[in-house]
Amino acid sequence: MKKLAYAVAVLLAATTTHAQHEDSVFLRRLADEILVNSQAYENLRHLTKQIGGRLAGSPQMVKAEQWGLGAMKAANAQNAWLQECMVPHWVRGGKDVANAKLAATKGEKASQKSLDIVALGNSVGTMKPMQASVIEINSFEELDQKKDQVKDKIVFYNYKFNPTFVRTFQAYSDAGRFRREGPNRAAKYGAKAIIVRSLSHSTDNNPHTGSTSYSDSTVPKIPAVAIGLKDADWLSNVAKQRNVEVTLHTNGRFLPDTIGHNVIGEIKGSEFPDEYITIGGHLDSWDNCEGAHDDGAGCVQTIEILRAFKAMGYQPKRTIRFVLFANEENGLRGGTKYAEEAKAKGEKHVFALESDAGGFTPRGFGFTVSAAQFQKIQGWQSLLAPYGATELTQGGGGADIGPLNRNLGTPLAGLQPDSQRYFDLHHARNDVFEAVNKRELELGALNMGALIYLVDKYGL
CATH class of the missing domain: 3.50.30.30 (Glucose Oxidase; domain 1)
Known part of the structure; x- marks a missing residue:
């Protein structure tokens, strides 16, 4: 009996070691793809310099949605569409x-x-x-x-x-x-x-x-x-x-509500296509800035993960949705609509990740998950650590994915970049493209992609 138990333990250890090696190899490939071929920085340049501030209801919102849909298609999403929602239309009305x-x-x-x-x-x-x-x-x-x-x-x-x-x-x-x-x-x-x-x-x-x-x-x-x-x-x-x-x-004044959209791209799962993992950021920004860190960074990181997965030929087990949410800044209508439609359709959303804390150097992730789920996630720390995400903490997520947790009980996570400079720029006229570092932006996308890969492979 002791010999059998020992043999089983050795086999499990060998299996675990082999799986970890596989994961390390994949994440290294993902890192090389993003750090060498990333389109995130140039996508951000276009979003900020060609479109600019994207407040809900504005003409720039419409341009950004069309740009986002085109970017999803260019990144080779299997499906890409606009999900309609009504958004508030506040205007500054002058200086x-x-x-x-x-x-x-x-x-x-x-x-x-x-x-x-x-x-x-x-x-x-x-x-x-x-x-x-x-x-x-x-x-x-x-x-x-x-x-x-x-x-x-x-x-x-x-x-x-x-x-x-x-x-x-x-x-x-x-x-x-x-x-x-x-x-x-x-x-x-x-x-x-x-x-x-x-x-x-x-x-x-x-x-x-x-x-x-x-x-x-x-x-x-x-x-x-x-x-x-x-x-x-x-x-x-x-x-x-x-x-x-x-x-x-x-x-300042409100005009009547108008039509806005979440922009959604998708890769269908091979084994569990009816289980959904969501990753995203919010496409709107305040009108007094270019919205580069808040939240252009999160949007282009989301698209970059889609591009990288497709370029690598990665076929996820679960369906991954890449979402640019509407109207986070002054209404949260996009995130609310996404969760409401998911609930109405009876969709099973197993995990959601958001980037809405700037495009600075990634430090880790904050999680809203059960104790057992968090213990499992902590087992991945050594795989994430080479790329910077060493701080895994309980408590986190994002405003746009919050309704998924409240409506469906979906486990959440939020990327946590270094925060020391974020509020120098947040909602201010200096939140511009030039304030974003290309390398830091790409490292954020890499760490997000790594976490999505691990959740998809092992589940929670």
């Missing part, structure tokens, strides 16, 4: 302008300064110049304490990105509540508008946009803008010394 007027003090004349601002997405506009005194607020608790001083003023939320969070997405989540909830909270006390310190710890003065929300219908909708960090510091300093009046002029 966002703010000017600060300083009251005269003893020995100094009144003066003015132009402030670098950008309207928050989904915000109502002033439509004509609006002028009011500024009150600085550093927390919602302080807002409640000073509620009697807020009426008819512009609330300036000057909450700084917390520099102690090494993982910068924690700082973004922490500060983001002022962008999301700020207008409603201030309007409750009679504020005329809000200015939010940009969600960034950069050293420049580029203002960062992003969605705001009017979730409380019992209070008026008031205009909301973000301000560059240098101007935020200036405004804070002078507001402590004297009265500051700011004139805002923005034109």
